């Protein structure tokens with residue numbers, strides 16, 4: 001039983017325009033680095049039934065997104081969320097990657113998986129594209145686990161430096177999903193203070209000041225693990241953004257690449273105890289190409305070493 005990487009060349013055709021930080025090279029950088037690791041299984045996203053999207057987003061929103069893809073040039077869905085002709089397949093494959101990852105874990109093809117795709121998803125709300133995100137990939141994954149596989153307790157851990165306002169919006173009133181986010185605060189997108197707890201106390205926001213470094217972050221991460229242990233998830237999904245890295249140009253947290261190994265390892269220990277190690281992770285942010293490639297590699301290394309001894 002190994003770790004799978006789900007990725008597709010369509011990620012490279014989602015053109016966001018010259019100078020945009022959420023660029024195709026991000027996925028290339030991650031993939032090139034992971035290719036050096038010979039222990040990984042490589043898979044492509046599946047085509048999926050579009051009804052799966054309707055559980056997470058409204059039909060009106062999905063129709064509007066589908067109509068927005070241009071035959072040429074670029075279209076702005078919001079101030080910084082841009083689509084091009086190649087975005088249609090890229091957005092569907094980003095969703096399809098998490099569906100493939102979940103199916104593969106359920107069919108015991110592999111132990112766990114990381115989806116190296118774009119566009120990211122965690123800022124996309126039920127009916128709103130935002131912050132480089134179009135469909136909320138991780139939220140579609142959680143709803144797929146609930147509807148298709150009848151799970152009742154899904155935990156989403158979002159360590160992207162930005163608060164996942166979209167994921168919080170989608171699950172604010174859903175007691176089957178625990179959403180935990182660590183993020184720089186106050187910061188874009190503005191949400192994520194610790195008074196936002198969800199209608200079933202199913203949201204834990206851990207806001208962190210600009211400048212927070214490894215030591216303080218790892219102390220804060222103990223609250224993530226504590227909440228996880230109380231919830232006893234049947235499945236863990238990561239919204240894996242690597243923009244809390246100290247070299248990231250868009251934010252001011254000060255994590256090192258190794259910290260992503262550490263938090264993944266600690267979470268997987270918990271996953272082994274409560275859900276047989278069922279973990280699926282999907283790429284969100286991360287805008288310094290070297291930091292992104294190195295951090296994603298550390299994250300995947302921890303996924304590969306899933307046989308952690310539970311103490």
Ligand SMILES: [Zn+2]
Pocket residue numbers: 160161162241243284285286
């Ligand atoms: Zn981010």
